Amino acid sequence: MDPVDLDLVALRVLAMVGDGHSLTEAARRLGVTQQAVSARVKKLEARLGVTLVARGAQGARLTDTGVLVAGWAGELLASADRVATSLATLRGDAESRLTVAASLTIAEHLMPRWLRAMRQETGRGEPPEVILVAANSTEVVERVREGRADLGFVETPEPVRDVEYRIIGSDDLAVVVAPGHPWARRRGPITARGLASTPLVLREPGSGTRSAFEYALGALPEPLAPVAPAAELPTAAGIRLTAIEEGLPAVVSRRAVEEDLDGGRLVEVPVSGVRLTRPLAVIWAEGTRLSRAAEELLRHVLAGPPG
Numbered sequence: 686m687d688p689v690d691l692d693l694v695a696l697r698v699l700a701m702v703g704d705g706h707s708l709t710e711a712a713r714r715l716g717v718t719q720q721a722v723s724a725r726v727k728k729l730e731a732r733l734g735v736t737l738v739a740r741g742a743q744g745a746r747l748t749d750t751g752v753l754v755a756g757w758a759g760e761l762l763a764s765a766d767r768v769a770t771s772l773a774t775l776r777g778d779a780e781s782r783l784t785v786a787a788s789l790t791i792a793e794h795l796m797p798r799w800l801r802a803m804r805q806e807t808g809r810g811e812p813p814e815v816i817l818v819a820a821n822s823t824e825v826v827e828r829v830r831e832g833r834a835d836l837g838f839v840e841t842p843e844p845v846r847d848v849e850y851r852i853i854g855s856d857d858l859a860v861v862v863a864p865g866h867p868w869a870r871r872r873g874p875i876t877a878r879g880l881a882s883t884p885l886v887l888r889e890p891g892s893g894t895r896s897a898f899e900y901a902l903g904a905l906p907e908p909l910a911p912v913a914p915a916a917e918l919p920t921a922a923g924i925r926l927t928a929i930e931e932g933l934p935a936v937v938s939r940r941a942v943e944e945d946l947d948g949g950r951l952v953e954v955p956v957s958g959v960r961l962t963r964p965l966a967v968i969w970a971e972g973t974r975l976s977r978a979a980e981e982l983l984r985h986v987l988a989g990p991p992g
Contacts, residue, residue: 760922813978840893
């Protein structure tokens, strides 16, 4: 399923049912009818081809699959709420509008801080109205090239052609497993070849994380190609939950799993023979003069290394 097709309302309903609320209560909280709530859940079930909510005389409850999806939804909805809160700080009588497209990792873990910095700065007039679009790196590049985004933030392993390109930092990828996985008890690192020959949980093709992982293996003196993944998921939240709950090894941005590593829910597996890192970069249309709003955001981005 394409990330842009995800129905956040239906996912919120699943989360509420998982917390013990009825469909009627979920509808009331969302300000819609129960019929509308049921229709959206059924549409999501039809798209996924699974039953998420069991309906009976005792009310609605999540199926086992519904519990899993609701867990993923909780992380996704929390991320959406954080971005929405950050964007809300930029509303007001802005003199200009800035459309920013950012990779999912940057949109969730770095962009909120940059946007808050713009809002909190005083003495420079009203901040611009910022419209943030979160997408994978391939789509971000397309939006900038087509003029649908003023600035783009990507995690591609190589410089992007036909756009202005500036590196703003770097991001490490981590190989992670649940504490009960055999890799968590390894005495030594896993080799690049061992990693390439193992089915892993990965982001979808076109994402910066997936591209950087495949590029790192393919750029070795003896190039390696990874075997087919165990699963492909559109978000880092889905990957981390699959690693935790299904016990599958995964490759994900370390930023996305820092709390899980600190809390012992995941273990990072050392890797030898390949460096899993990627540049973070800002791009804009080639030959284009940046607007005042774009320059203002770029100034905050370049004020310090992403951390």
